[in-house]
């Protein structure tokens with residue numbers, strides 16, 4: 259029997275969203291002020307394609323995070339799509355490893371614009387921060403994609419119902 263109980267709307271919403279499978283990314287940002295040297299990366303699944311012309315995406319980041327602080331100050335950010343075998347990277351960038359030691363997990367390089375990107379992931383999308391919309395606990399950041407790098411990995415890491423998963427193609431759609 260489908261649940262339509264609205265007395266615990268937040269709880270039901272959380273359960274529903276937990277069951278929605280999402281592709282795992284790590285978003286990186288760095289402090290714009292030279293010499294401060296602050297950089298950070300954080301695991302995020304609230305990432306969506308927004309527009310093709312101009313190419314743009316949006317990400318939703320909790321206002322309480324360090325990444326949020328850096329994204330508000332900096333000119334841009336990089337969305338790194340994780341490959342199916344990179345659950346360790348996701349775990350590191352969502353708290354299992356301290357912020358200072360995170361970039362030792364995975365093949366992280368530094369681009370000319372100073373942003374870190376994951377060279378052995380699926381793809382890295384460098385974005386210019388073009389709009390921010392605070393909403394509730396989070397802020398929506400709109401990023402215009404200024405550079406897109408595809409790496410060797412072809413399948414993304416997914417997250418569903420608090421577990422990491424791989425995507426598996428369905429051979430044929432039943433008639």
Ligand SMILES: Cc1cc2nc3c(=O)[nH]c(=O)nc-3n(C[C@H](O)[C@H](O)[C@H](O)COP(=O)(O)O)c2cc1C
Nearest residue numbers: 300301302303304318319320323324351352353417
């Ligand atoms: C699979 C997964 C997806 C996540 N997606 C998001 C997200 O889209 N936005 C967000 O603000 N936090 C997200 N988080 C939570 C942050 O990664 C986590 O809170 C992180 O540790 C932030 O704190 P820190 O970087 O200061 O340690 C996600 C966590 C996991 C494990």
